[in-house]
Structure formats: C-alpha cells, structure tokens
Amino acid sequence: MPANWMRSLSTSYRRARRKFPDEHLLLTCDIDGTVIDMRHVILAVLWAYDRAHSTSYFDRLRLSRIKVHENQVGRLLASLDLPAGIREEVLAWYLEQRWEPDVILESHRPFPGVMEMIRWFQIQDNTSVGFITGRPERLREVTLQSLNQLGAPYGVQIPNDLLCMNPSDWEQGVAESKVRALDDFRQRGYHVFAYIDNEPDLIKAVARHDTTKGIRVLHANTVFESIRTHLPQRTAHGASYRLAQLIPGEDALPSQVQLVRKAVSNKINLRQFLASTVRWAGVDVHLDASRSRLMLRPESFMTSLALEMAWLGPEDVVESVQQRGRGIQLDLMAGGLLVDMVLNILTDKAFDDRDIWFNGRIEHLEQKGFRRLTERHPGAIIQCPIDFLKPLVMAAPEKARDSLKMLRDWGIGRFSINWGQPELRRLFGTLRDWGYDVNIQDPPDLESFLQAVLLLPRSVTSDFDFPQWNRRGRPATPPERRGRKRRRSPSKSRATTSRAGKVHRTKG
Numbered sequence: 001m002p003a004n005w006m007r008s009l010s011t012s013y014r015r016a017r018r019k020f021p022d023e024h025l026l027l028t029c030d031i032d033g034t035v036i037d038m039r040h041v042i043l044a045v046l047w048a049y050d051r052a053h054s055t056s057y058f059d060r061l062r063l064s065r066i067k068v069h070e071n072q073v074g075r076l077l078a079s080l081d082l083p084a085g086i087r088e089e090v091l092a093w094y095l096e097q098r099w100e101p102d103v104i105l106e107s108h109r110p111f112p113g114v115m116e117m118i119r120w121f122q123i124q125d126n127t128s129v130g131f132i133t134g135r136p137e138r139l140r141e142v143t144l145q146s147l148n149q150l151g152a153p154y155g156v157q158i159p160n161d162l163l164c165m166n167p168s169d170w171e172q173g174v175a176e177s178k179v180r181a182l183d184d185f186r187q188r189g190y191h192v193f194a195y196i197d198n199e200p201d202l203i204k205a206v207a208r209h210d211t212t213k214g215i216r217v218l219h220a221n222t223v224f225e226s227i228r229t230h231l232p233q234r235t236a237h238g239a240s241y242r243l244a245q246l247i248p249g250e251d252a253l254p255s256q257v258q259l260v261r262k263a264v265s266n267k268i269n270l271r272q273f274l275a276s277t278v279r280w281a282g283v284d285v286h287l288d289a290s291r292s293r294l295m296l297r298p299e300s301f302m303t304s305l306a307l308e309m310a311w312l313g314p315e316d317v318v319e320s321v322q323q324r325g326r327g328i329q330l331d332l333m334a335g336g337l338l339v340d341m342v343l344n345i346l347t348d349k350a351f352d353d354r355d356i357w358f359n360g361r362i363e364h365l366e367q368k369g370f371r372r373l374t375e376r377h378p379g380a381i382i383q384c385p386i387d388f389l390k391p392l393v394m395a396a397p398e399k400a401r402d403s404l405k406m407l408r409d410w411g412i413g414r415f416s417i418n419w420g421q422p423e424l425r426r427l428f429g430t431l432r433d434w435g436y437d438v439n440i441q442d443p444p445d446l447e448s449f450l451q452a453v454l455l456l457p458r459s460v461t462s463d464f465d466f467p468q469w470n471r472r473g474r475p476a477t478p479p480e481r482r483g484r485k486r487r488r489s490p491s492k493s494r495a496t497t498s499r500a501g502k503v504h505r506t507k508g
C-alpha cells in the first residue's frame with residue numbers, strides 16, 4: 001500500500017476509473033473533523049462567551065492548545081484555571097451555542113488543503129464528491145450554505161442531493177445512517193470508491209458493511225472520539241491534505257489550462273523544458289547596454305564562466321521551440337527598439353502566431369507597443385500584468401472595468417496576476433466573472449502551483465522548480481524508496497539558475 005494516504009486515495013481513484021470506465025465515481029466524506037476543523041468552533045464560542053460576559057478567561061487560549069474533540073470541551077475547561085462554578089456555566093454556554101446557525105456560518109473553517117482535494121475530484125470527468133454527516137436533518141440548509149461559502153474561493157460547489165444528513169438526532173444511529181447513505185448513493189447509480197472519516201468507529205462500520213472491499217477507507221487522523229484500534233488493515237491514515245501527493249504528475253493536469261515554463265534561457269532549462277509535456281517556453285527578453293543585442297538575462301546579472309556559456313540567445317530558443325512544435329512566451333522587458341528586434345526575429349523564423357505569446361508591462365510597451373504587436377501578430381496571445389489594478393477592482397469596480405476595457409482596446413487579450421497577491425482568489429474570481437482570460441503568475445512551489453491550476457485560469461506561468469517532480473513532470477522517487485543507492489556529491493551535481501539568479505543544484 002502506498003505510504004501516504006493521499007497517494008493511496010489517488011491510486012484507488014485511478015484503479016476504479018480503469019475498472020469502471022463508464023460509471024460515475026463518488027468520493028464520500030464525513031464533514032466535522034474531516035472537512036471542518038472543529039477546533040475553530042471551540043475557540044470562537046469560548047471567545048464569544050468572554051465578549052458576552054465581559055470576562056477574559058479565554059484571552060490567551062489559542063488554536064494550538066485545543067486538542068480535544070468538540071464533544072469533550074469539559075476536558076479543555078478542566079485544564080484551564082477557571083474560578084469555581086464558572087466551568088459549568090461556560091460549558092452550558094458552549095453546548096447551547098455551538099450549533100447555532102450564525103456560529104456555523106461564521107466560525108467554521110476547513111482543514112488546509114481539503115477544499116483543494118474536493119475541487120480536484122469535482123473537476124474530473126464523471127466524478128463527484130458526496131458528504132455524509134452525523135449532523136441532524138434540521139441543519140441541512142445551514143450546512144449547505146456554510147460548505148458552499150467555504151468552498152467558493154476554491155471553485156467547490158456542493159449540491160443538495162450530494163449531502164446526506166442523519167435522519168435521527170445528534171449522536172443517534174450515526175453509523176447506521178452512514179452505511180444507509182452509502183447504499184442510497186449506490187442505488188442512485190454512483191460508484192463509491194472511497195470514504196473518509198475522522199471517527200475510527202464509523203470507518204469500521206463502513207468497512208464491515210462493504211463486504212466486497214470495493215471502497216477505500218481513509219482515516220482522517222485529526223481529532224476523534226472513538227478508539228483507534230482494530231481499524232481494518234486496508235485503512236489509509238493521514239492528517240494533511242496535500243495536492244502534490246494526490247495529483248500523479250504533469251500529464252494529469254486539466255488540459256484546458258495552458259502552462260508556461262519560465263526561464264528557458266539556458267541550455268539546461270531548455271533541455272528540461274523539451275523533456276516535459278509543457279507547451280510554452282517562457283523567456284525574459286532584455287536589451288544589452290549597447291542597445292544592439294537582445295539578451296535573455298539582464299546585463300547586470302553576474303554568473304560564473306560555466307554558467308555564462310550556458311545562456312542562450314532569443315534566436316536559439318525560438319528555433320528549438322519551433323522545431324519541436326511548441327510555443328514561446330516572450331516577456332518583453334522594454335518597449336521601442338526591443339519590440340522591433342523581437343518582431344524581426346519572429347519574422348525571420350516565420351513563426352506561427354498560434355505559437356507566440358507576448359507579455360509586457362503597460363509602462364514599458366505603452367499603447368503603441370501593444371498595438372504594434374497586435375498588428376504584426378493578430379493571432380498571438382498578448383498579455384500584461386494588472387496587479388496594480390487590484391485596489392480599484394476591489395474598491396471601484398466600474399473604474400477598474402473601464403481600465404480593463406481600455407487595455408482590451410490596445411489589443412491585450414489576457415491579464416496576468418501574481419500568485420503572491422493578497423486575496424488572489426477573490427481577485428481571480430472577479431476577473432473571471434467579468435469574462436476575462438486570466439494568467440496566474442509565479443506560484444512558488446508545487447503545492448501552490450497545483451492550487452493555481454485547480455482554479456482553472458486560462459494559464460499558469462511557473463519555473464517548474466519542483467523537487468517532488470522529475471524533469472518529465474512525474475513524481476520523483478520518494479526518499480524512502482531510494483534505498484542505498486549512492487547519491488552524487490553536491491560538487492558533482494549540475495547547476496541551473498532561476499530567473500531570480502538563485503543557483504539550484506539539480507540531480508544529474
């Protein structure tokens with residue numbers, strides 16, 4: 001069995017897909033303690049007690065100190081230094097408040113990565129995610145509202161018919177209602193391939209009921225009430241939802257998202273680009289100090305002689321990319337002469353517009369620069385970063401739309417936003433809702449790259465500097481499986497440079 005639970009889930013999904021190619025596959029999940037981190041509720045209700053009673057018993061209480069199940073808050077209170085008689089009063093307040101609709105809507109928080117996992121399955125063909133909860137039926141409406149509110153920034157949508165509530169009251173017949181819900185999904189034509197829950201007793205009940213062993217059971221090892229012994233051997237365990245372990249590699253990514261591999265400006269990066277399945281090679285184009293030559297690095301960029309020799313010129317990259325039927329993204333670092341020189345290279349090489357992508361800042365290219373690109377290459381992608389417009393998008397959307405319309409009139413068809421932008425998801429959602437093609441730039445590591453791709457923007461630009469993937473975009477051999485193979489000494493490893501000028505050692 002794979003060592004990691006997300007890898008195990010991914011393997012089970014692919015196996016089910018192969019075995020049942022025409023069936024509608026369903027991942028099923030518990031909610032509390034599996035999707036929702038209930039510690040936030042405990043903290044929020046105790047803080048609300050202080051506010052309502054003008055006390056400060058929980059001022060110093062932090063999430064990291066909460067290690068009890070939401071049904072065992074009495075234990076937490078016993079460990080805190082509360083005056084006599086207050087503990088019972090607080091506990092009564094907590095029990096009265098914790099499932100109030102406004103508490104659910106305001107204090108529920110998903111575990112990091114869980115919404116992305118749900119989104120990943122929701123964007124697969126003929127696949128859905130169903131939710132089976134011990135919450136009573138009367139909480140259906142607020143549960144749906146809360147989950148959809150939390151899922152919206154990730155693109156997650158949960159329909160009413162994929163949410164199964166407990167027809168009885170709290171803690172009554174939960175195991176029975178969960179197995180009935182699984183049967184119900186089956187009768188409605190779904191093929192349930194996996195079930196995730198944080199309560200060991202409920203995993204055992206589901207596994208016992210699944211006599212054909214067709215369901216992969218996964219224990220969310222977060223906070224739970226029942227005893228974690230005698231779980232079926234086939235149970236996978238884990239506490240963190242990591243896309244890097246769930247998504248098996250570059251070729252599993254949604255094909256509608258165009259990918260650009262940045263910094264294909266030296267021989268090593270070009271070789272790695274050509275070995276991958278990424279279609280677009282990205283390069284920054286600069287003018288040298290004499291303004292007579294184009295370079296793929298700034299003039300001031302200091303490198304060793306060996307690295308100096310590895311740098312390529314724009315013609316080299318254009319030619320290699322053209323020969324392999326790939327596309328090139330030219331990030332134009334100035335306007336005027338630089339634009340003329342780049343256009344001349346593309347004309348010399350008779351480069352097809354469909355393989356050309358220009359990116360440039362509006363202060364560098366100005367209206368005339370963009371218009372020139374559009375006139376010469378009407379079929380190319382023309383893009384500019386618009387991070388500077390974010391305050392306007394948020395505060396004065398009509399003004400922002402006027403600016404975007406002006407840029408569209410200049411010939412710019414795609415707008416790029418940086419992953420590091422605060423409230424990136426909100427900005428992305430607004431631009432998407434306005435109907436613009438959006439590029440997400442520079443997610444710094446594999447996990448954020450995958451999160452960016454799952455938003456399904458038109459494109460994502462990244463340096464693909466992911467140690468977890470090999471140069472073909474497949475998972476690198478995990479350290480535990482490398483055995484005793486001798487590794488190269490660092491001095492013999494090859495060096496590459498990122499755009500920021502950092503030197504990265506890569507495996508040989």
Ligand SMILES: [Mg+2]
Nearest residue numbers: 030032033198
């Ligand atoms: Mg639970």
